[in-house]
Amino acid sequence: MLDTLNSQDSAWRQRAKAVLPNGMYGHLSTRLLPEVYPQFFARAEGAMIWDVDGTGYIDFMCAFGPNLFGYGDREIDDAYIAQLRIGDTMTGPSPNMVQLAEAMVAQVSHAEWALFCRNGTDATTSAVMAARAVTKKSTILRARGSYHGTSPWCTPVQAGTTEADRSHQVWFDYNDVESLRAAAAEAGGDLAAIIATPVNQHTFLKQQLPTADYARAARAICDAADAMLITDEVRSGFRVVQDGIWDRLGAPPDLSAWGKAIANGHCLSALLGNARARPGIEQIFVTGSYWFSAAPLAASLVVMARIKDGAYLSRITDTGERLRAGLDELAARHGVGFEQSGPVTMPLMTFADDPDFRAGYFWCAEMLKQGVYMHPWHNMFINTAMTDAHIEATLAAADRAFGALKAARATLPPNTRLFGASADR
């Protein structure tokens, strides 16, 4: 049956095998997802995606974050297209670069300047470079398991990197003030920066919200050591508050990295910083062929106007709360140990006593077959295009999927697809 249903996807996978590394690379490879997941997609609109065989799904991955206002948002895309027709990648920047910097500085408490780039990794790497330049020190503290991109200094897979790429790094445990202090002590007089995701979003593990004590301890350590506090908001930015998350916890960073939601799918990332960090960013040389392109900035200006307005946030929060409560109730009724973690707008859904994710894979596959695209070990995202009808359909699918899981769980085979793969992401 799968062969018939997914014949287009199978055909594209065959062609892809010949000309793309591993048939598909990076975080959009379905290699570590249940086998039933399609690899190639034909179309996206609002809260929905359609695979190349024409099957539609309510998409809770939101392109891994960029989709905040729905796929193909007309106003945002029209702004992009209008600017593209006037001038996009030119020999000089457009003034809208200044306007967007002003809008982001106005929105994010600690920000006094902005630098625009393309990848989240560009922003996190530039932040580390700026911190080293301004402090004239080298050591950075990182939380174990936190993802900051795939530059050699931070890619989670060591293949192709050298030990030197990871030099001057000391690790600590998220939300653990003692561990953070011990790492700072190890850095001694060479502490350049602490880099942290505002919310702990490890793959495979339950998410953790930061405690105010932990965030403020990081701020205090940086103050005492004349070091820079860097938050990596690439995934979380504007999905929880209309500001930097740690600004709201009383631990404003000196530098922060942004991306994904800030342009609703158009290619844009940004590094924001305060006056203290400015001499650092003004010393380093970072640039890129497309870092000054005007069209993504035009799209982001529409996004930032909506961020400022704030109605989007109550909408996605309401949607996320409704989904969380509905799923919890269904799971309890079926008596399956279902766990939801992280902010309701960025939920991670896992099962208790499921070390190899066999229950999660089964449940996600059951959801997928009913037209709901979920992820068994990566946090998901809520967007404003999700309606009550989408949530109702999702809950109806979940009811059946929990039932199927309950019936099948005792006989589920080991998860050979993921087995041995956790170090591979």
Next chain:
Amino acid sequence: MLDTLNSQDSAWRQRAKAVLPNGMYGHLSTRLLPEVYPQFFARAEGAMIWDVDGTGYIDFMCAFGPNLFGYGDREIDDAYIAQLRIGDTMTGPSPNMVQLAEAMVAQVSHAEWALFCRNGTDATTSAVMAARAVTKKSTILRARGSYHGTSPWCTPVQAGTTEADRSHQVWFDYNDVESLRAAAAEAGGDLAAIIATPVNQHTFLKQQLPTADYARAARAICDAADAMLITDEVRSGFRVVQDGIWDRLGAPPDLSAWGKAIANGHCLSALLGNARARPGIEQIFVTGSYWFSAAPLAASLVVMARIKDGAYLSRITDTGERLRAGLDELAARHGVGFEQSGPVTMPLMTFADDPDFRAGYFWCAEMLKQGVYMHPWHNMFINTAMTDAHIEATLAAADRAFGALKAARATLPPNTRLFGASADR
């Protein structure tokens, strides 16, 4: 007069100073250009750009390379927009990723697979990582002064980097086989890769075309040492041949980095590789939020169809030859020591006996005032939208600018704007 002419540009510069590092950062900052150069641009079309004060220029910088088929090419941009309306940054890739990989593999002799990314730096960095992964060795050989992007391992400015970022690198002189052999000997048994730009395009220095001996020596050294040969085609790609430049010299690389012209201004770069390099790229983990976006791939499919057709290449070559011959003739007539280097489609224009570029700055400023945007120390680019009329207008402006330079040269003041800045780029 400048205050009146450039009042909008001045106003935007003032606002930019408050919210952008140094008022503007990266390679599009005009800090190291003659003072008369505008910073902000309002519009681009074909071969022309217009600054925010409404002045138009024939643009020989082509956005530093992306503009190959003219700004705002209707067919390319329509393909982008059509795909944007269907689905751009989604939870999975579109099949057009496979189609573009097939098109690039068909076009570039050594290529058997493609990986798409966003910055040129993504492609060069991934190439180095892939080479290290497949060879299980670390040392890379680099040509002095060659630009490969702004990741910590390769940014030309050391601020914000550590010595560890540049470890496992040995330098050699471009086109110098003995220097290359000495560097390889220094690497000894740890040689992972040689990375080289196919054409030597140092800023501030005359360009050098590669000798076949040099390119083949690099290939032979890699073969003997079981190392990878990497060419950085980001700037030169498809502007000289419809293939990899070193493929045509009998020195096919194992890996090659591409960008700029491959999507005519849309945000796309690519790493191509052969079967030998494939186990390397399949081991490393590199990815990005927008690396799978479908719209730039759609634009690049139109570009690649034109690359295959080839008519563009004779057109830009003819245009470049006409410009080079015309300028040489005028310069000789005026008796100014004018030097043109590099391929005619990527000309660098400098003056003899002009160590601080005071003559170059004067001449470029005179050209700019007549509506021709040239660069005093970076190579320029020819695009297919440049017509005979553009070249005639450029030559007429050059005639006057050479005359003005001849009259002023003896009394030109030192170039304080560039002085001490060469290490800063």
